[in-house]
Each structure stands twice: as structure tokens, then as C-alpha cells.
Amino acid sequence: MINTGPDKSIKHSDIVRLSDFMIEETGIHLGPDKQALIEGRLHKRMRELALPSFDVYMDYVFSPKGKSNEIIHLIDILTTNKTDFFREPNHFEYLMDSVIPEFKNEGEAGVRRALNVWSAGCSSGEEPYTLSILFNEFLENNPWFRYQIIATDISTRVLDMAKKGVFEIDKMSDVPLMYKRKYFLKGKGENSNLAKAIPRLKSNILFGRINLMEMPYPLDITFDVIFCRNVIIYFKKPVQEKVVNALSQKLRKGGYLFMGHSETLTGMDIPLERINSTVYRKL
Amino acid sequence: MKSLIAEDDFSSRFYIKKLLSAYGQCDVTSDGLEAVMAFKLAFEEKQPYDVIVLDIMMPNMDGQEALKAIREFEQEQGISEKDEVKIVMATALDNPKDVFEAMYRGRCSSYLVKPFGEKKLHELMVELRLI
Numbered sequence: 318m319i320n321t322g323p324d325k326s327i328k329h330s331d332i333v334r335l336s337d338f339m340i341e342e343t344g345i346h347l348g349p350d351k352q353a354l355i356e357g358r359l360h361k362r363m364r365e366l367a368l369p370s371f372d373v374y375m376d377y378v379f380s381p382k383g384k385s386n387e388i389i390h391l392i393d394i395l396t397t398n399k400t401d402f403f404r405e406p407n408h409f410e411y412l413m414d415s416v417i418p419e420f421k422n423e424g425e426a427g428v429r430r431a432l433n434v435w436s437a438g439c440s441s442g443e444e445p446y447t448l449s450i451l452f453n454e455f456l457e458n459n460p461w462f463r464y465q466i467i468a469t470d471i472s473t474r475v476l477d478m479a480k481k482g483v484f485e486i487d488k489m490s491d492v493p494l495m496y497k498r499k500y501f502l503k504g505k506g507e508n509s510n511l512a513k514a515i516p517r518l519k520s521n522i523l524f525g526r527i528n529l530m531e532m533p534y535p536l537d538i539t540f541d542v543i544f545c546r547n548v549i550i551y552f553k554k555p556v557q558e559k560v561v562n563a564l565s566q567k568l569r570k571g572g573y574l575f576m577g578h579s580e581t582l583t584g585m586d587i588p589l590e591r592i593n594s595t596v597y598r599k600l
Numbered sequence: 601m602k603s604l605i606a607e608d609d610f611s612s613r614f615y616i617k618k619l620l621s622a623y624g625q626c627d628v629t630s631d632g633l634e635a636v637m638a639f640k641l642a643f644e645e646k647q648p649y650d651v652i653v654l655d656i657m658m659p660n661m662d663g664q665e666a667l668k669a670i671r672e673f674e675q676e677q678g679i680s681e682k683d684e685v686k687i688v689m690a691t692a693l694d695n696p697k698d699v700f701e702a703m704y705r706g707r708c709s710s711y712l713v714k715p716f717g718e719k720k721l722h723e724l725m726v727e728l729r730l731i
Contacts, residue, residue, distance in 0.1 A: 406610030413614065454618055493611045494715040 327356050327371045334375070335391075343392055343471065344530040344556040351395075358394040392528075393474040396551070400440040402447050403491040405546065408575045411596060413451055416542060416573055421459070431463035433540045437529060437564065438548030439468035442479030442522075448544075449518045450496050467536065469527035480524045482514030530556070532563040539569040546595075547577035558585045565589055568599040601730050602647065603627070606635035606666060607655040607690070612714070616653060616690070619721050623731060632661030636669045639685070643677070651686040651730055653712070656698050663689055664698070667706040686728045690714055 332355065336347045347355060359371070368374050377383040378391065403409060420432055432452075436445040445468035452464045470476050483504075489497060489512060501512035527534055529548065543564055549557045557580075564574060565588050574589060574597040576582065582589065582597060589597040601624040607613040608630050620626040627649075629635045635654065642648050652670070654663035661669070667687055674684055686709040689702045702708040709728055712720065725731045 403611045410610050410614075451614065454614070458618065458621065491611065493615050495615055495717060496611070 327359060331371065331375055332356075335378075335395075338378075339391070339395060340553075342388060342530075343396075343528060344553070344560070345392075345396060345551045346553050347395060355395060362390065362394050389473060393472045396472055400443040400547075401491055402443045402489055404443065404447075405578060405595075408544070408546070408595070409447065409451060412448075412542065412573075412575075413455065417455065420541060421462075429461055429463065431465045432542070433538055434464065434466045434542045435536070435540045435544070435567065436466060436468040437527070437543055437545040439470050439476075439479055439524075440472075441475045441484075442468065442482060442524075443484070444468075444544055444546070445479070445522045446482065446514055446518060449514075449522055450492075450500055452521070453500070453517065454496075464521055466522045467538075467540075468522050468524050471526065471528045473526055476524055476526055482519050484512050484514075486510050486512050529560050529563070532559070534563060534567060536567060538567075540567055540572055541569060542573045542575070543568055544575045546575060547580070549580055550577060558587065561585060561587050561589070565599055570599055572599045573597070574599070601650045601725075602642075604629065604635060604638055604642075604649045604652045606630070606632055606653070606658060606663065608658045609655075612655070619718055620653070623725065631658045632663060632666030632669075634660075635666050636661070636673075639670055640673060643673075649685055651688060651709075651725075651728065653688045653690055654708075656689055656691045656695075656702070663691075664701060664706060667702060667708055671707055684709075686710075686730060688712055688724065688728075690716075 332352060335355075339345050339347055359374070363371065363374050366374070366377075368377070378387050417432070434448060436448065439445050445466045448466055452462070456462045468479060470479070484501075486503070487510065497512065500515055500518045502515060503509065504511035504513065527536075529545075545564055549560055552560060561574075561582060568574060573592075576595045576597065578595055581594060582591070588600045590600050592598055603620045603623065603626045605613060605616050605620065605626065605628045607616060607628070613628050613630065617626050617628050627638060629638050632654065635652065639649060639652065654666055656663040667689070670685065670687065684707075689699065689708045689711040691698055691711065692714045699711050702711060710724055712724065
């Protein structure tokens with residue numbers, strides 16, 4: 318007889334239970350199409366914890382200790398994070414060609430305030446670093462310009478990656494070579510496939526964990542621009558509306574909200590004016 | 601110096617625009633068709649461009665076709681060869697066939713192999729007597 322070891326299979330009812338738990342705690346809806354992905358990731362987590370079976374893991378998750386300690390890991394495991402530099406470039410173009418000139422004209426005299434940008438759902442950091450590259454470039458011809466990027470995500474795992482600012486060079490194909498040379502240091506030896514963002518690129522980015530379901534958000538500033546792209550697609554419609562309203566509260570009047578290309582806000586009761594299908598403005 | 605860029609990739613466009621803006625007004629378009637329109641418009645307004653940087657691979661109308669359309673327009677207008685707008689072809693690939701086509705058939709003024717930096721662009725501007 319082949320010894321297959323203890324039972325590590327995951328029952329459908331457990332997935333359902335976990336899905337309900339995730340919706341309740343994070344608003345994230347795990348579609349049935351995600352089952353294989355979830356199973357794979359949960360097995361990995363069980364190995365990390367050296368747990369003998371999935372039942373033991375489930376008992377741990379729903380125990381008081383598990384609820385407070387494991388939830389954050391579960392979120393990390395179950396949320397997918399795909400992101401690229403310069404993703405949806407028309408947003409960055411709109412930002413640099415329309416939003417920034419408007420900001421520039423806002424007040425010529427006196428001390429200028431910094432442009433506040435929130436990258437909500439920043440994942441491993443490609444979005445805030447893209448913003449930082451553009452702002453650094455703009456700054457060279459506009460020394461008056463100051464900016465602050467707040468980059469948040471629910472997952473501490475991806476936030477740690479973002480903070481490090483180390484990326485696989487293979488995944489940086491959308492970054493022009495001149496920017497790679499100017500803003501990143503190539504790794505040596507076994508790290509030669511990696512590039513690390515230079516301190517100047519990181520210095521105006523603040524990273525922190527925020528669960529967009531936990532409102533109001535613990536940020537005491539209002540933003541000129543919020544990027545929240547491909548985040549609310551994981552939420553159900555009523556939750557989406559709540560999140561968009563909460564984000565809007567953090568926008569200054571006339572501030573901009575950039576959404577993912579498949580995230581229409583049509584029909585929602587929100588204090589935003591539609592500029593185009595993915596760009597909105599606070600009324 | 602007034603310049604025009606036709607480049608479909610935003611990050612490249614943003615990069616080149618910053619370099620050229622150092623020399624004066626710089627307009628951008630994202631394909632060859634828009635570039636030809638911008639060129640004609642500027643000509644009609646009697647504020648023509650001094651230099652046009654055309655990416656070779658672009659949707660709608662590529663750099664080669666745009667180059668051809670601009671040269672044809674200039675011919676129709678009776679512009680002499682020495683008064684032609686300077687056209688620089690930008691190509692990501694060091695593709696001799698493309699460059700040959702642009703240089704000898706399309707009569708572009710010069711070409712730039714991407715990625716190019718501030719220094720290279722400056723040298724070219726000097727060479728073309730734009731600055």
C-alpha cells in the first residue's frame with residue numbers, strides 16, 4: 318500500500334465556509350473559478366505551518382487565536398495581485414497632461430503644497446513606483462513641484478515587496494530603458510535578474526496596510542488623486558459602492574479618482590462626476 | 601525650436617517629450633495619422649514645426665507612411681528641399697532595412713536608435729542645425 322500520509326484534501330464545504338468568512342471580513346468575493354488557485358495556496362500555507370491536515374487548519378482559522386492571527390495571512394494567500402509598471406498608460410497621461418497642469422495653475426504665489434496621491438491597492442508597488450518615476454521626471458523641469466504618495470494594500474506580503482522596491486527585470490518591459498538606468502540598480506551575480514529602486518524613487522512613497530473594507534480610513538489627509546485600480550472588482554456591487562464613497566471622502570473637492578478599466582461606477586450613488594469610463598472627479 | 605513627436609507608447613512619448621521640451625514648444629501625437637494632421641495644421645497656421653520625431657512602428661499610420669505623406673504634402677505646397685521640415689525616425693530596433701527605406705526613399709533627415717539619451721539628441725540637433 319502506498320502511504321499517502323494524512324488527508325490534506327480540501328472539501329468543497331470548507332471552501333464555501335472560507336469564502337463566506339472572507340466576504341464578511343474583507344468584502345472580497347472568491348469566485349468559483351478561483352477554487353484551484355485557492356487550494357494550491359492553502360496547501361502551501363499548511364506546509365509553512367506544518368499542519369497535518371486541512372481540518373486542523375480550519376479549526377485553527379476559526380479559533381479565537383486563529384481569527385486574530387491567521388486572518389491576515391489568509392488575506393495574503395487568497396487575494397491575487399497582478400500588476401505592471403505603466404499599466405493603463407492613458408491614466409498616467411491624463412495625470413501628467415491634465416491633472417498636474419491644473420495643480421500647477423492652482424496657486425502661483427506663496428508656498429506650494431505637495432500633491433497628495435493615494436495608490437489604494439498598490440500590490441507589489443509597480444503603480445506607486447511608476448508615479449514616482451513620472452513625478453521625478455516632471456520635477457527636473459519644475460523644481461517647485463512637491464509630491465507625496467501613500468501606497469496601501471490589504472496584503473502585508475505584497476507590501477513588504479513594495480517597500481523593498483526590488484523587481485524582476487523580466488517584468489519591467491514597460492519601463493523605458495532610460496528610466497531603468499536612471500532609477501534602478503541592477504543586481505549582481507545571482508541577483509542579476511533583479512532591479513532595485515534607488516532611494517530617490519522611494520523617498521516620497523509611504524507604505525502602509527489598509528483594508529478598504531474598514532471605514533473610515535485611517536488617513537488624516539485628503540488627496541488630490543486616488544488610484545484604486547482593479548481592486549473593487551473583487552467586491553460585490555453594494556460593497557463597491559460603499560468603498561467608492563469612502564474613497565471619495567478622502568478626495569479633496571475637484572480631486573480625481575482613477576478606476577480599473579472594467580470597473581464602471583455607473584448607477585452608483587456617489588459624489589463623483591464622470592470624466593470618462595475610468596476617471597472620476599469629486600464634486 | 602518647435603517640435604512634434606509621434607510615438608504610440610506613453611512612457612517613451614513622455615520621455616522624449618521631456619528631452620525635446622528643453623528646446624522649446626513640443627507637441628505630441630500617438631500615431632502617424634495624428635502627426636500628419638498636426639503637421640498640416642501648423643503649416644496652415646504659418647507656425648510650422650522645425651523638427652518631427654517619428655516612431656517607425658505605430659498603429660493607424662506608421663512612421664514610414666507618415667514620412668511619405670509629409671514629404672508629399674511639402675511637394676504639393678512647392679516647398680524646396682532645403683526648407684523641408686527635419687524629420688528624425690526613431691526605432692527601437694537597429695533595423696537597417698527600415699532606416700534605409702526612411703533615409704533614401706522617404707528622405708528623412710536622420711534617425712535615432714532607441715533608447716537615446718540627452719547627449720545623443722543634443723548632438724543630432726546640432727548636426728541638423730536646429731540649435
